[in-house]
Amino acid sequence: MVVGEIIISGFNPINTVSLTFERFIHLLQEGWVLKTLAFAIMVGSVMALIERSGGVGGLVHELSIRRSWVQSKRSALIPSFIAGIIIFIESSITSLVAGAIGKPFCDRYGISRAKLAFVCDSTSAPMCSLLPINGWGALLLGLIGGQITAGLISGQEGRWLLEAVVFNFYAYIALIVTFAVIWFGIDIGPMRRTLPNPPTEEIVDGSPSSVFLFIWPVVWMIAGVIGFMLITGGGNLLEGSGSTSIFYALLLTLVLTWIYYRSMGVMTSREFFTTVFAGAKSLTPIAMILLFAFAIGGVSSDMKVGHYLASFIGDYLPSAYIAGAIFVFAAVIAFATGTSWGTFSIMLPIAVPLAVGLDAPVALCMGAVISGGVFGDHCSPISDTTIISSMASGCEVGEHVRTQLPYALISALIALLLFIIAGVALS
Template sequence: MAVLAGEFIIAGFHPIDALVLTAERFGGLLSEGWVLKTLAFAIMVGSVMALIERSGGVDGLVHELSVKRSWVKSKRGALMPSFIAGIIVFIESSITSLVAGAIGRPFCDRYGISRAKLAFVCDSTSAPVCSLIPLNGWGALLLGLIGGQITAGLIAGESATWLLQAVAFNFYAFIALIVTFVAVWFELDIGPMRHATITPPPTIECADDRGHFSLFLWPMVWMIGGVIAFMFATGDGNIFKGSGSTSIFYTLIITLILMWGYYRYKNAITSHDFFSSSLQGAKSMAPIAAILLFAFAIGGVSSDMEVGKYLASFIGSYLPSAYLAGAIFVLGAIIAFATGTSWGTFSIMLPIAVPLAVGLDAPVALCMGAVISGGVFGDHCSPISDTTIISAMASGCSVQEHTKTQLPYALIAAGISFILFVLFGIALT
């Protein structure tokens, strides 16, 4: 409905033209390599997760960490492995959410924690961590955008230096991680999270009641290692220039092949069960893939309508320089929420924020940090964001429930961040 309404406006309120534009929109998306790879990634993730469960890998993980090592013994401990994984795996936000979700699902079910709480942990660590440790595609994009401002003569210096300064002012990412840790450590369920659905443990038959920890561990290692390797390969030796969608796509294909060989070697699953479970897992992810496709479409509609530029037009020279960073943070959040993309928000807002900061004699690095924080916050809350959808997918809860339950935590972090941007704006101006 949102896509049709947007196309109706773009088409000058002509119904037939709107339908034609809608068809062209989806046709164009399905001809884009990165879109097809992302949709295939969503489908294959279902296969990987189903195989890990069917083979006994999930049982093995629970036994390894709960019984043999006694690391997970409470609700607090059940979410800490996912939180730690979300911080350690910072190469690509989608893989971050996937690994954190895969680790946390069995423990959440065992200790009566909602999958929505797990999705919140996955989503609150993926994009914030990737934006704080930009040794990935996030860093490459930001370096390029900052370099454009240097080339234009608006600022002087090195792109990397400016990026490090901007990351230091990425208040939302820091606060979001702190809020997430506090929510996990003190078992805080606020707002809709108190009423989130708790999924009972799945009944899975396998030869060994405990399964084998290696059946879970090796697929995770292959996925993380594969993404890093392909990021280097697709970037011709430069991980900053690697393609995230291509890396994840080929990594999952190779992971599924290696899983078949390893699971057969360990006699954990028959070939028939392997392919049957793969198909069932893939079918379960079809609705998620459809949601992703529609999310890309509405993001494209928002871009064509130039929503970001329209909203940015409200910031002018009349705004006091001390409050510019706070205004940029709010505006960036609105744009990211409306378009479902933090990267698109960076691309729109950085070329606007830097000239404004220079013209109003406001702290440039602080305004850059506000752009990054606003993009991450809006993307974090948006129901059409790919990270939001993938976090829900990896955790096994609905996108609607995930969006609703994590919003109070995100708003707390955003409120604190806004205050910090205003205070630092006043102090540094």
């Protein structure tokens, strides 16, 4: 970030310091940034409450002993994978729920937290991009609508989005690879050297805590996000504010959890608020990482990194390979900026006219933008989904990035091959 500010300031050290302070002040004046940082801290409180109340132990007892659904190393990550599939309203909530469910099973069956972080990250964003009944869909519909308004393409935004999702190859492959890694216990690269956490709780058959101490806070969190998305979107889920919805959903969850735990006699008010502050304190460093990630993204945007990289795609490129090239450049932009949404905003207005001008399949090129954005975002250490998946799983960000990269690259190579094949077949 500092190197970027030095370049922007024209290598003037005084201006560099001034620009750096101004950037952080500007970020802290943005409502969505403050809400995101507060959400990162509050989720630590919710997770600490669930653990302290015995809800985690209750969940493990329910699935491992009473239901016998999780009885092996192979099945330990399946609940997290399923959570990542069915909760597609918001990628952050998906990662948080999948991480909370998976941690006790990973510790019990000797699976590293890095592998859990991989599952959380590799299911959340791909599913949100494949079933865009969420903020992802709202953004993409708006960007596609801009191309229709400009007269470059004709038709309805919804139809174009559905066609683009069909060609979102990376998301499909990433989900298949993730399931294969879970089912066959595939550990490659740095993942082979990761170590599991020691079990934190003994699961007994006597009088386990109620599983509802875990379930209800999670239900309130998910339902709150959906409800506030509808409220902030004026009844339209696609137009709701993700950051605002998550912030208020977590506030509501904390209030309802306090009432519920007090009524159940699980915690006194003193124990509740002590746990809330302890959980918030534990995730404050994550909030700081997020703040610096936002700052780096801003520096990349000011330096026009995305437009500079996209400028390499020219009319000389054969139309059959244009989708593959768009996928690669979108991935590079997403990696450099740490945001898939920013990549969509940069690349879609470039990809559509490029595809039209070269008579390439437009929907395929849109799908390449979405796939490249998700892939680059997965690999980026400054991506919010990367950081949140690490946070939810109790894994260091650096370790998560290193261990996930080989799997993401395998999925990306397969996706690139499919984009080239589809481009040749459809051109």
